Amino acid sequence: MSDSLDEALLRGLVPGVLGVLVRRGADFAAAEDAVQEALVEAVRSWPADPPLDPRGWLVTVAWRRFLDATRSDAARRRREDVVDVEPEPGPVPDVDDSLHLYFLCAHPSLSPSSAVALTLRAVGGLTTRQIAAAYLVPEATMAQRISRAKRTVAGVRLDQPGDVGTVLRVLYLVFNEGYSGDVDLVAEAIRLTRQLAAVMDHPEVAGLLALMLLHSARRPARTAPDGSLVPLASQDRTRWDTAAIAEGVQILQTALSRDRLGEYQAQAAIAALHADARTAEETDWVQIVEWYDELVRLTGSPVVRLNRAVAVGEADGPHAGLAALAELDPSLPRYAAVSAHLHERAGQLSTAARFYAEAAVKATDLAERDHLTRQAARLNTSSGG
Template sequence: MDETLLRTLTPEVIGALVRRGADFASAEDAVQDALVEALRVWPDAPPRDPKGWLVTTAWRKFLDAARADTSRVRREVRVESEPAPGPGEPVDDTLQLYFLCAHPSLTPASAVALTLRAVGGLTTRQIAQAYLVPEATMAQRISRAKKTVSGVRFAEPGDFATVLRVLYLVFNEGYGGDVDLAAEAIRLTRQLAVRTHDAEVAGLLALMLLHHARRPARTGPGGSLVPLAEQDRGLWDTRLITEGVDILQTALAGDRLGEFQAQAAIAALHADAQTAEETDWVQIVEWYDELVRLTGSPVARLNRAVAVGEADGPRAGLAALAELDPALPRHTAVAAYLHERDGDPALAARLYAEAARAAASVPERDHLTRQAARLNALLRG
């Protein structure tokens, strides 16, 4: 059984049922039933057209459930009377499903969670871990979101900005999580860029490509985290970097700057440096200024403090950091780094250890712990 194929087809089949008239929640239930049937039947009798088989089986499951629910008889008559799309109809159900999950009636958090579950194929537990909430809480959120979009047709557009954020979150989950969705996020963003010719979509695509280009160098043996400054840049994918930079330059020429374009510009400056020492930190600070102006994001301000520390010295970075809330994630780690560069290894070691205890992932915790141990060893020596 090809689980990758099933993961790819699942959102397409859900989308096909919704286009035929099924409400979202019922469509997902029917597709899950069809997947169970596929697991039973396919090993002995694999279909020639897996997607067609799943659509047909899921549609029958949906109609069976509709017939069993007397309160939905009228709806059953309506959906059965609607023509199914022809086999050659060029519809990207997965992309359409993204817009359904990003419907304006949903909060951004619910839209992201629902999309990760229905389109991305993540389990409720994985999504809960990403949000740092109990699994039961996330299950309730997803259930409420499914009910909210029940009856919504694809003709009703979703929130475009939320779609972009969902795509980027899926990319990040695939990039660093236990389910690899980065390539799928890039594929869908490419399609969206072709359809919309929107500068921010292009900026998001460029950002994904530039980050994805560094993927082979991000981790060391055993999955250990390798910071950007220490990465083997010979492992970076120059083809993806070139494509990302070209897409970004075209987007910036439209003079409609958005946050994803600004982030991509920062990533492009990192990619352009042959060594960490050659990084143009002055330009990076300027782009962070633009990003802060566009978003007001505390995370952007935190990253800006690091860039200021590189461009103007660690004390300037610490001054910028002092203006931010110490409760920000990674605030303590940034303080540790800047204090080390400012010549205070004892304080830096304590801060690295403190940051390690609050780290959001095992690789990050291990990296910060190693930094603290390195400085403590120097102090003892």
């Protein structure tokens, strides 16, 4: 460690440290509080006095904080015969509990928002303040959410296998939140998914990591200097991160070679086809439709069918896309935006303008709302509406 603390390294140690405390007999909620206190102490003391064994240092300090809290809590006196023992000096056993913690934080009894918050805190090592700032909610609100989540999983043992699909959905939720405040949740989601991939050999974990890398690679081109949204077809592709694309494609190819296709691998394959096209016109839409067909088979998701309609419109023409769209529920999110795009490509400008305006009203993201409003205004002007 140098004068500038490597916070990513510090946060990367959190799952292992938390797992040691839980294995020694600490309940999850108390152990997680103790680890957070140790992190605060590390931020204060490490720049001036870096430890030779950072993980061992965190385990020692967190365990002492846990013991101090337990001794001062009269309601837990009966448990002191289990936990009120200082471990023997020496190196901390190199047992990786990260995988169990991922499953615990994505427990089915938790709501998606609670699972995300607990994952960022317990596995990611973020503070409650950082998580609250990233999600634009008051710190007290986030603290309550995390406390409830910790109470919910307090009695869940770490020796039971969990559902990898639930873990991946939680990580994907983190990724899709983007970034705000001083915490970049895109980068955090990629870091946590890398960490999961290091302890779990599963093609869908690799597929999700590839998908994140491929989507993240386009971030620099997604917004104009004034903050407005730039659609994929209009993006300056020289601004895409070619190193992230190359890594994502390599990870995806390795995962696909195992012949255990899942939804994240299929989504990553679509993202890879977009990344492979030097211009929007060179996009292999026919193959993208085939991958969407696989995704529909895997998920049956109406949202996937909606995105497939866009791809069909590019591969087979806007009228084919509109025919595919007509089979779906108009109340789907982004239905109006897709309808507007396809009607515009079909030359039906007044109808397209009406759908763009409808989509703008329904949009929850400000940048997207502004973009859709501008599209409606553009078409109304060009059609004399």
